Structures are given as structure tokens and as C-alpha cells.
Amino acid sequence: MALADYINNKPVIETNRLIIRPMTVSDVSALKKWMPDKSIYTYWGKGPSKAEMNPELLFEKQERPAKSFHLGIAEKNSNEVIGDLWVYLIENDRMAQVAIRLSKEKHGKGYGTEALSAMTRFCFENTELQRLWTQVDVRNTGSVKMLEKCGYSKEGLIRQGKMVNTWCDYYVYGILASDIQQHTNSGLLRS
Numbered sequence: 001m002a003l004a005d006y007i008n009n010k011p012v013i014e015t016n017r018l019i020i021r022p023m024t025v026s027d028v029s030a031l032k033k034w035m036p037d038k039s040i041y042t043y044w045g046k047g048p049s050k051a052e053m054n055p056e057l058l059f060e061k062q063e064r065p066a067k068s069f070h071l072g073i074a075e076k077n078s079n080e081v082i083g084d085l086w087v088y089l090i091e092n093d094r095m096a097q098v099a100i101r102l103s104k105e106k107h108g109k110g111y112g113t114e115a116l117s118a119m120t121r122f123c124f125e126n127t128e129l130q131r132l133w134t135q136v137d138v139r140n141t142g143s144v145k146m147l148e149k150c151g152y153s154k155e156g157l158i159r160q161g162k163m164v165n166t167w168c169d170y171y172v173y174g175i176l177a178s179d180i181q182q183h184t185n186s187g188l189l190r191s
């Protein structure tokens, strides 16, 4: 299956503690608790948008067809959405970018590593995707550690480049389908 096929048929991915799933209007009250929190946007490349300040707006318009998909990250025990992630800029079903964020209250519990590992595995095991990559502000220590724990490699440093809407030093991190077996053997990317 091509990754783009999942845009209209979004996957549900289960890990030990999390369910990565499409979001609905019933998730708005959970989103309101963390999505407008400016502190999670420090290294995000832009501040919260109008819809991120008012998450009900996310569900008012029908999602536009795009080369991306966006999923919520819910805690299994409560089904409450505590974060979200994107696989986006899907190019020729071969390469795509990832982004992830979590409620501040949930940082440092291993959830970021658990969700990103699972999403990464899902993409490589179920689709023809060959490469996932992301940009990360060099000051974003938590994200750098999470990416490395998920088996992503630091591929380069861009000095004072444009990351979304900000100018900063950022790393490019990437992982290939062919890296997966190696990481599985070494214990990385275990969900």
C-alpha cells in the first residue's frame, strides 16, 4: 500500500500505553487543555494558530485533501488525546516528513519515543515509504533525544535556516526503511 492511501483511510496504531488514532469533535475538550499552551511552541517554528487556540475550529471545516495526515495520540487508559503527530509532505510515496508534539504535562514519560517509534515502524512496515525525516531546532534537547532513541540519524546542521516561520540553527534528522532491521536488532524502535 502507498502511504498516501492512508490519507483517506487513516490508521489506528496501538502501543503499550497509547493509541494513535484519528481525532473527532469529541476530542475538543481534551485538546483545549494543552493545544493553546504557548510553551509547547518554543521550538515549533511558529506559535499557536487560531485553530490551535480554539481547537473546536479544527473540526468545523472538512479536512482539505493534502499530502499529509494528522493523528491524535491518546492515552490508552483514558482515551484522552494528549498530543498529535503528522506525516506530511509525502513525496512520490517514497519520502515524508514527521512532526510530533505532546501536552507539556505529559513530557518526559517516554510517550514521544513510544508514539514516534510506532508511527515510524508503521510507515516502513505497511507502505512503500523509504525515508522519513524532520527538522529540529538545535536547542530542542528533548526532541533530539527522542529522535535518536527512535533510530533517526543526524544528517546535517543548517545554520540560521528557515524552520517553518522562524530562523534558527536546526538539525536534519532522517531514517530509512533499510535502517529498520538494524535498529530492531539493536533494540531501538521497539514499541
Ligand SMILES: CC(C)(COP(=O)(O)OP(=O)(O)OC[C@H]1O[C@@H](n2cnc3c(N)ncnc32)[C@H](O)[C@@H]1OP(=O)(O)O)[C@@H](O)C(=O)NCCC(=O)NCCS
Pocket: 040, 041, 043, 044, 099, 100, 101, 102, 103, 106, 107, 108, 109, 110, 111, 112, 113, 114, 134, 135, 136, 137, 140, 141, 142, 143, 145, 146, 149
Ligand atoms: C519533543 C517531544 C514530543 C518529546 O516527547 P517526550 O515524551 O517528552 O519525550 P520522551 O519522554 O520520549 O524523551 C526522550 C528522551 O529525551 C529526554 N527529554 C525529554 N524532554 C527533555 C528535555 N526538555 N530536556 C532534556 N531531555 C529531555 C528524556 O529524558 C528521554 O531521554 P532518556 O530516555 O535518556 O531519559 C515533547 O518534548 C514535545 O511535545 N515538545 C514540544 C513540541 C516539539 O518541540 N516537538 C518537536 C518538534 S521537532
